[in-house]
Amino acid sequence: VFVVAIDSIDNLQEPSALRPWLAGISVHLARAEIRRRTKNRWLLSWPGGEEPALEAPSQPPEIDEALRATYRALSKLAPDERISFALRFIEGMDLVEVAAACRVSLATAKRRLCRARKKFVCIARTLPELADWIAGEES
Amino acid sequence: VNWDPLMRLGAHVAAEQDREHEQRRPEDDELREFLARRVAERPSAERRAERARPLPRRWLLPGALLAALLLGGLLLVMDWVSSEPPRGKPLSFTVGGQSGILHAWESAPEDHPLALVFSDGTSIELEPRARARVVAVDSDGAEVVIESGRATVHVVPRTLHPADYRVRMGPFAVEVEGTRFDVGWAPEAEEFSLALFEGRVKVTGCGFGAGSEVPAGFRVEASCQRPGFVLTPVGAGAPDTPEKPELPADETPASLGAADAGAGEYRLREAPEPSRERTPRSGRAKPQPSWQELARAGRFTRAYASAVRAGFDDECERASVEDVVLLGDAARHGGYAGLARRAYSAVRRRAPASRAAADAAFALGRLALDDQDPHEARRWFSTSLDEQPHGPLAQAARDRLFELALRSRDGARIREAAAAYLEQSPDGAHAAQARAVGAESESPRR
Numbered sequence: 001v002f003v004v005a006i007d008s009i010d011n012l013q014e015p016s017a018l019r020p021w022l023a024g025i026s027v028h029l030a031r032a033e034i035r036r037r038t039k040n041r042w043l044l045s046w047p048g049g050e051e052p053a054l055e056a057p058s059q060p061p062e063i064d065e066a067l068r069a070t071y072r073a074l075s076k077l078a079p080d081e082r083i084s085f086a087l088r089f090i091e092g093m094d095l096v097e098v099a100a101a102c103r104v105s106l107a108t109a110k111r112r113l114c115r116a117r118k119k120f121v122c123i124a125r126t127l128p129e130l131a132d133w134i135a136g137e138e139s
Numbered sequence: 140v141n142w143d144p145l146m147r148l149g150a151h152v153a154a155e156q157d158r159e160h161e162q163r164r165p166e167d168d169e170l171r172e173f174l175a176r177r178v179a180e181r182p183s184a185e186r187r188a189e190r191a192r193p194l195p196r197r198w199l200l201p202g203a204l205l206a207a208l209l210l211g212g213l214l215l216v217m218d219w220v221s222s223e224p225p226r227g228k229p230l231s232f233t234v235g236g237q238s239g240i241l242h243a244w245e246s247a248p249e250d251h252p253l254a255l256v257f258s259d260g261t262s263i264e265l266e267p268r269a270r271a272r273v274v275a276v277d278s279d280g281a282e283v284v285i286e287s288g289r290a291t292v293h294v295v296p297r298t299l300h301p302a303d304y305r306v307r308m309g310p311f312a313v314e315v316e317g318t319r320f321d322v323g324w325a326p327e328a329e330e331f332s333l334a335l336f337e338g339r340v341k342v343t344g345c346g347f348g349a350g351s352e353v354p355a356g357f358r359v360e361a362s363c364q365r366p367g368f369v370l371t372p373v374g375a376g377a378p379d380t381p382e383k384p385e386l387p388a389d390e391t392p393a394s395l396g397a398a399d400a401g402a403g404e405y406r407l408r409e410a411p412e413p414s415r416e417r418t419p420r421s422g423r424a425k426p427q428p429s430w431q432e433l434a435r436a437g438r439f440t441r442a443y444a445s446a447v448r449a450g451f452d453d454e455c456e457r458a459s460v461e462d463v464v465l466l467g468d469a470a471r472h473g474g475y476a477g478l479a480r481r482a483y484s485a486v487r488r489r490a491p492a493s494r495a496a497a498d499a500a501f502a503l504g505r506l507a508l509d510d511q512d513p514h515e516a517r518r519w520f521s522t523s524l525d526e527q528p529h530g531p532l533a534q535a536a537r538d539r540l541f542e543l544a545l546r547s548r549d550g551a552r553i554r555e556a557a558a559a560y561l562e563q564s565p566d567g568a569h570a571a572q573a574r575a576v577g578a579e580s581e582s583p584r585r
Contacts, residue, residue, distance in 0.1 A: 002174050067155040070148065072238055089149030117145065133148040
C-alpha cells in the first residue's frame with residue numbers, strides 16, 4: 001500500500017484527504033488480492049488433483065478463536081462485501097468513510113453493508129466460536 | 140437494526156489484529172527502512188513527468204505484441220513456480236475441507252476416512268477411527284502426531300527445496316522428504332507398521348534406535364515390547380497395500396544384508412549419521428543456518444530443533460538475551476511450552492528489568508493464557524507493563540489485562556480495570572468497551 005502511495009503521491013490533490021486516499025488504495029489492493037486468490041483456484045493446477053482450500057494460514061494456538069472464526073466467515077463473503085464489512089465493523093469507519101474508501105455512493109455502501117451483515121450473521125450462527133458474540137444479532 | 144454485537148466483535152478482532160501486529164516489530168522496522176529508501180530513490184518531478192509522456196503511436200503495436208509475449212512467458216513461469224509454496228510462509232492445512240487448527244485433535248469418523256491436506260499438496264488420509272493432530276508447521280513441512288489408527292501419507296516431492304515432514308506415533312517417528320506410504324500405530328499393543336510405496340523414509344524409536352532407512356517396496360513392523368523389527372516386501376502378507384511396487388535392482392533384499400535374518404525377514408541398513416544426512420545435492424557442503432536465522436525466518440520448528448541439538452540450556456546462557464527471547468518464541472510456536480518457559484525465565488534472570496525481560500514476561504503471560512491460568516497470566520502481563528510502561532508491548536499488555544478482567548465476571552474488578560484502561564489508553568482498542576462499562580456502572584445511580 002505504501003509503495004503504491006509513494007509512487008502515486010502526485011495524484012493526491014488535497015493533502016487533508018490523505019487518510020481516505022490511503023484507504024482507497026488499500027481497498028483497491030485488497031480487492032485485487034482477494035480476486036487474484038479466487039482466480040488462482042481454477043487457474044493453477046494443484047499436484048495430486050486435490051486443491052487445498054484458500055484459508056488463512058495456520059495460526060499459532062494463542063491466536064484468538066473468535067478472530068480465526070471471523071476470518072473463516074469473512075472468507076465466504078464476496079470481495080466487496082468482505083471489504084465493506086471489515087471497514088465498518090473492524091476498522092470502525094462510519095458509512096460515509098466506507099463509501100469514500102470503496103469509491104461508491106453512500107446508498108451503494110449501505111446496500112453492500114446490509115448484505116454483508118446478513119450473510120456474516122448467517123455464517124457466524126454455524127460457528128460455535130462466534131455464537132456468544134452475535135447473540136442478539138438479527139439475521 | 141441492532142449493530143452492537145457486530146461492533147463489539149469487530150473491536151475485538153481489531154484488538155487481536157493489533158496484538159498480532161505488535162509481534163512483528165522487526166518486519167515493521169524493515170518496512171520503514173525499505174520505504175525510506177523508496178522515497179529517497181524516487182525520481183525528480185521532471186523525470187516523472189517525462190516518464191508519464193505517452194509513447195509515440197508507431198510504438199503501440201510492437202509494444203502490445205511484446206507485452207503479450209512477456210505475459211505468456213510469465214504465465215508459464217508462474218504455472219511452474221506455483222506448484223511449490225513460497226519459502227518463509229508457513230503452510231496452511233485443511234481438515235475435511237475446513238481450515239485446520241494447530242494442536243487440535245482430529246478423529247476420522249467410524250465409516251469414512253478424514254483427509255488432512257497441506258497447501259503444498261501433501262495429504263494425510265486418516266482411516267476410519269484414526270486420530271491425529273498437527274503440532275507444527277513451517278514453510279517446508281509439518282509435524283503430525285498420530286495417536287492411534289492407520290493413515291496413508293503422500294508427501295509431494297519438491298524441486299526447489301526439499302519437503303520436511305515428520306510423522307510421530309508413540310515412541311516412533313518417520314522423517315520424510317517426498318514419498319507415499321501407509322503407516323499404523325496401535326497404542327495398546329505398542330505395534331508400529333509402515334508400508335513404503337515410493338521414496339525413502341527414516342524411522343526412529345524403540346527397535347530402530349537412532350534411525351534406520353526403509354527402502355521403497357518394503358513393509359516394516361516393530362513394537363517396543365520386542366527387540367528389532369520385521370521387514371518384508373510390500374504385498375507379501377500385507378493385504379491392505381494397494382499394489383506391489385517394482386523394486387529397484389539395488390534395493391533387493393540381498394543388497395540389504397538379509398541373509399542372516401529369518402525367512403521373510405530382512406535387516407535395514409543404518410541411516411546416515413546426522414552430520415552426513417541431507418548433503419546438498421550439488422555435493423558441496425553449505426553452511427547450515429543458525430537457529431537464530433531460522434527463527435527470524437519464521438521456521439520455528441527447525442530453529443527449535445537446531446537449538447536443542449546445540450544444547451538448549453547452554454544456548455539460553457550463551458546467546459544474547461534478545462536471541463533467547465526468540466528461542467523461547469520458537470519453542471512456544473513449536474508447542475514446547477516447558478522449554479519456552481525455561482528460555483523466558485533465563486532472560487529474566489540474566490537481564491532483570493530490561494526490555495527483553497519485559498518481553499519475556501509478556502510471553503510468559505501468553506503461555507499462562509494457553510494453560511487457562513488467568514491469575515498467572517495477569518501477574519505476568521502486569522509485570523511486563525510495570526517494567527516497560529512505554530515499551531512496544533505495553534499497549535498489548537493493557538489490552539490483555541482488560542480482557543482478563545472482563546473474563547473474570549467480577550463487577551468490581553471490571554470497573555477498576557475499565558477505569559485504569561481509559562486512564563492509560565483513552566484511544567486503545569478496548570476504549571469504547573471500557574467507556575461502556577463506566578456508563579453501565581453509573582446508570583443505576585441516575
